[in-house]
Amino acid sequence: MEVGFLGLGIMGKAISMNLLRNGFKVTVWNRTLSKCDELVAHGATVGGSPAEVIKKCTITIGMLADPAAALSVVFDKGGVLEQICPGKGYIDMSTVDHETSIKISQAITSKGGHFLEAPVSGSKQPAETGQLVILSAGEKALYDEAISALNVIGKKAFFLGEVGNGAKMKLVVNMIMGCMMNTFSEGLVLAEKSGLDPRTLLDVLDLGGIANPMFKGKGPTMLQSNYAPAFPLKHQQKDMRLALALGDENAVSMPIAAAANEAFKKARSLGLGDNDFSAVFEVVKDLKRSS
Amino acid sequence: MEVGFLGLGIMGKAISMNLLRNGFKVTVWNRTLSKCDELVAHGATVGGSPAEVIKKCTITIGMLADPAAALSVVFDKGGVLEQICPGKGYIDMSTVDHETSIKISQAITSKGGHFLEAPVSGSKQPAETGQLVILSAGEKALYDEAISALNVIGKKAFFLGEVGNGAKMKLVVNMIMGCMMNTFSEGLVLAEKSGLDPRTLLDVLDLGGIANPMFKGKGPTMLQSNYAPAFPLKHQQKDMRLALALGDENAVSMPIAAAANEAFKKARSLGLGDNDFSAVFEVVKDLKRSS
Amino acid sequence: MEVGFLGLGIMGKAISMNLLRNGFKVTVWNRTLSKCDELVAHGATVGGSPAEVIKKCTITIGMLADPAAALSVVFDKGGVLEQICPGKGYIDMSTVDHETSIKISQAITSKGGHFLEAPVSGSKQPAETGQLVILSAGEKALYDEAISALNVIGKKAFFLGEVGNGAKMKLVVNMIMGCMMNTFSEGLVLAEKSGLDPRTLLDVLDLGGIANPMFKGKGPTMLQSNYAPAFPLKHQQKDMRLALALGDENAVSMPIAAAANEAFKKARSLGLGDNDFSAVFEVVKDLKRSS
Amino acid sequence: MEVGFLGLGIMGKAISMNLLRNGFKVTVWNRTLSKCDELVAHGATVGGSPAEVIKKCTITIGMLADPAAALSVVFDKGGVLEQICPGKGYIDMSTVDHETSIKISQAITSKGGHFLEAPVSGSKQPAETGQLVILSAGEKALYDEAISALNVIGKKAFFLGEVGNGAKMKLVVNMIMGCMMNTFSEGLVLAEKSGLDPRTLLDVLDLGGIANPMFKGKGPTMLQSNYAPAFPLKHQQKDMRLALALGDENAVSMPIAAAANEAFKKARSLGLGDNDFSAVFEVVKDLKRSS
DSSP states (O other): OEEEEEOOSHHHHHHHHHHHHTTOEEEEEOSSGGGGHHHHHTTOEEOSSHHHHHHHOSEEEEOOSSHHHHHHHHHSTTOGGGTOOTTOEEEEOSOOOHHHHHHHHHHHHHTTOEEEEOOEEOOHHHHHTTOEEEEEEEOHHHHHHTHHHHHHHEEEEEEOSSTTHHHHHHHHHHHHHHHHHHHHHHHHHHHHHTTOOHHHHHHHHHTSTTOOHHHHHHHHHHHTTOOOOSSBHHHHHHHHHHHHHHHHHTTOOOHHHHHHHHHHHHHHHTTOTTSBGGGGHHHHSOEEEOO | OEEEEEOOSHHHHHHHHHHHHTTOEEEEEOSSGGGGHHHHHTTOEEOSSHHHHHHHOSEEEEOOSSHHHHHHHHHSTTOGGGTOOTTOEEEEOSOOOHHHHHHHHHHHHHTTOEEEEOOEEOOHHHHHTTOEEEEEEEOHHHHHHTHHHHHHHEEEEEEOSSTTHHHHHHHHHHHHHHHHHHHHHHHHHHHHHTTOOHHHHHHHHHTSTTOOHHHHHHHHHHHTTOOOOSSBHHHHHHHHHHHHHHHHHTTOOOHHHHHHHHHHHHHHHTTOTTSBGGGGHHHHSOEEEOO | OEEEEEOOSHHHHHHHHHHHHTTOEEEEEOSSGGGGHHHHHTTOEEOSSHHHHHHHOSEEEEOOSSHHHHHHHHHSTTOGGGTOOTTOEEEEOSOOOHHHHHHHHHHHHHTTOEEEEOOEEOOHHHHHTTOEEEEEEEOHHHHHHHHHHHHHHEEEEEEOSSTTHHHHHHHHHHHHHHHHHHHHHHHHHHHHHTTOOHHHHHHHHHTSTTOOHHHHHHHHHHHTTOOOOSSBHHHHHHHHHHHHHHHHHTTOOOHHHHHHHHHHHHHHHTTOTTSBGGGGHHHHSOEEEOO | OEEEEEOOSHHHHHHHHHHHHTTOEEEEEOSSGGGGHHHHHTTOEEOSSHHHHHHHOSEEEEOOSSHHHHHHHHHSTTOGGGTOOTTOEEEEOSOOOHHHHHHHHHHHHHTTOEEEEOOEEOOHHHHHTTOEEEEEEEOHHHHHHHHHHHHHHEEEEEEOSSTTHHHHHHHHHHHHHHHHHHHHHHHHHHHHHTTOOHHHHHHHHHTSTTOOHHHHHHHHHHHTTOOOOSSBHHHHHHHHHHHHHHHHHTTOOOHHHHHHHHHHHHHHHTTOTTSBGGGGHHHHSOEEEOO
């Protein structure tokens, strides 16, 4: 099966590499074309623009950094819209707000193209090993057509109904994740400042009812102040902001999410936006006045 | 081995039943003595006061509802102090602040008795099946002496050093748990109000990096507004308050924990204190004005 | 001096009446023209459309209800844009977000016209007596030209620099106001629940370092659960949201504003959006579960 | 009239100086006796212990730093209790929790002494000029007897009923004040980061409905990072903690106060506890990672 792939950031690169490893033919495009080199070395073809990739492939997947990039790859000159047409499908795996998703969907379907939004849950490592959770919504027919690729990319591909629902589900999950990372950070600092060994806290947590892969995986690296980005903090904060906006629309009061969002913003103001989102730990730890 | 047991609330009853099932001779006491009946039916003996239990047993375990009850059982007339002496040990499994723990420890050791604080992580079901996590601290010799009982009560018994450390570790874990329950509630309400099926959210969460037994176990009952108390909300709120106080002592700023604490307080003001702590979900859901 | 005036709502009518009383010639327009009658009785002339008013007057002031109305009066058929030209100025006193302000500014200056945004602080009574605070920004030359009118309209007319700064200043002030209303509500409930007379709290507050007209004015009505809208809660919440968005843009962490915003959202979910913003008091008071 | 005075911190010194200036005979005591020198230079007498002061004076006022100090001055060797007796009154102006106040009251009345708690609202300058607001509660007869002194110390002396109510009222006021200081800080930083002049924000605020002496007085010094302590941050944080504890007792959820408390704790962790409470501004401003 031939698949197009737009956007080779941390996630996009891992997913397309995984597709290649599983025997898919992949045509890739990235704004900075040099980022395609490693994929090409593993057998990918390069498209000169999103439009070229769409032209060549029946199904094209996009994985862009944010709503602006997701829109740009579709609407700009040389974008998806120029070549999308009946018989071709575009699957947007970017994490965007549902309004962006709906806007893209309308543009593509108005050209006769097929659209599926399919944001994923999971970061770099699950992306490399095909263990993502895929939150797709939109055209069921395209979901069915792409299922062999989706099954390689993720361990489970949900179909959630109308376009926008994938984006919303993703935001809800990431909102919970961001809050948990904050409370985990508070717990680690509280332990240490109270004379407990935070590594023992990790052991205790891992045996109890709130044990989870994120605490187990991130805990040890956080204690080493190692924040190599699996999921950049600035993206986590964007998702918190969008989740809060979704809550605002529906008059859902979310004080925990709001407090967590402000901590992530503080982390951004400390210059940590490009670090892993676990770097919010730094906000909870001792800080110094700036001048 | 013969063990005394003081306090037959939800947790105390489950633990002493588990001890009986595992062949321990258990002498129980409870403020309301009628609560001892079920234990007696399973082979327990009853002591007329904490002091009587201590007199009869080499090792006695206490599991009281709060710091006041934990202190009362030791210091009041007929309390532990009246009979504790060299060669006898008291293990306090109540979740109390470290100052209470230290106060009890000093009183007992001043009489020549041995003391171990040993709060547990886990609620009713793990208590019944001996799957608690035990956070003990104090006299290592008593820990070693009681290890066969501790190994029946829990799947893992940590020894954390000086008295107070068990209490502190427990508070840190419960603080994280309480925050997670709040953010989980926010996520469930946000999903539902945004047109998503909250049951699907449970499925999605369970496949990802933040999957944990608590979400999996509590999610379905919360969606049925079923809050049968495994861990009463008022105790969760007390632990949040104590964790925040521990943070205050050490100048640790914990905005997420603080926001979660206020939600638990709101739940108390709704009259939900005796429900399971997952009833904080009700605070996030639609509310009405009171008059 | 001759001045045009677009929009005769509560505020617009009060301001143009005040201008007439102070000897200005005023040409008014309102979507419902009958609203002009009272002004005509006091000496005003009527223009048939915004464009006609602009054509007739060198300086025209607009005071519209919301961003949609502010845009409509400029961009619609018969709107400001049709007649604005070099030598003519438009001063928009509506409270809008800075993006709306910038959009209007760009359209007007592209026609060679002059633009000043000038949202005001203060409600009906200060408008009638010329005691508003004017937060103007844009072209300094227009500010200077209009200063005699601005000095009649307000007790103080600030010039804040580039277009958008007026809107931003308004958001900052309203953000602080919204947080103060929340903390005031918390204080009143805390007093009452602690056995103190909340009316005495009002007296105590009014004698101290945080005494302010809002506490003095709103306190007594809040204690009577009287929330007749001077500033609707939904508009206050919108301003909190926009202030937080402004903070997000600039990586300013604002945990108090975030918590206050969530309380206003809770108030909206209780159906209080059209009440005065002081109705957030209801969120802090006792609530009931919805079902 | 002769008055005893225990505790010569910032507030105690200012109040006793004011009493001296107004013709009262004052016998002072302070833990560090050298602090009495300046008062002696202005005519005060020194007592060697709290008990000595009580012995000498019919009415003695205490103004101690915190609950521990307030208790110590009463219960320790050489303390108030040793000499209090029928006909003698003790007025405690310290800001303490109501439980501390009740404990002191019971001890004094059990010796036949008279007790009034009388925490004050206002800081150093109002203390010097007799412009405090006095929140007294306890024995009305002692209030009446001391009224001439109270009227010199404050511009208004409320009598609030049973002992504990003064403490509670003080906490409510200080809670509101602390929240306002936080939101004021957020507003100043938001203004600056958004390209507005924060000094202009001060001018705008001072003309509107939320204008208050604290914003007017503290704003300019905060913008100069000048935090000379009028009311030390650590005391403000203590009062926030106590107000939250009062809310906890009565199941009052106070998310704004909770968020503000965490900001004050962050300020303490930055080493700002001895600065003025307006130093919480530093927490909102840019911070750096510690290492």
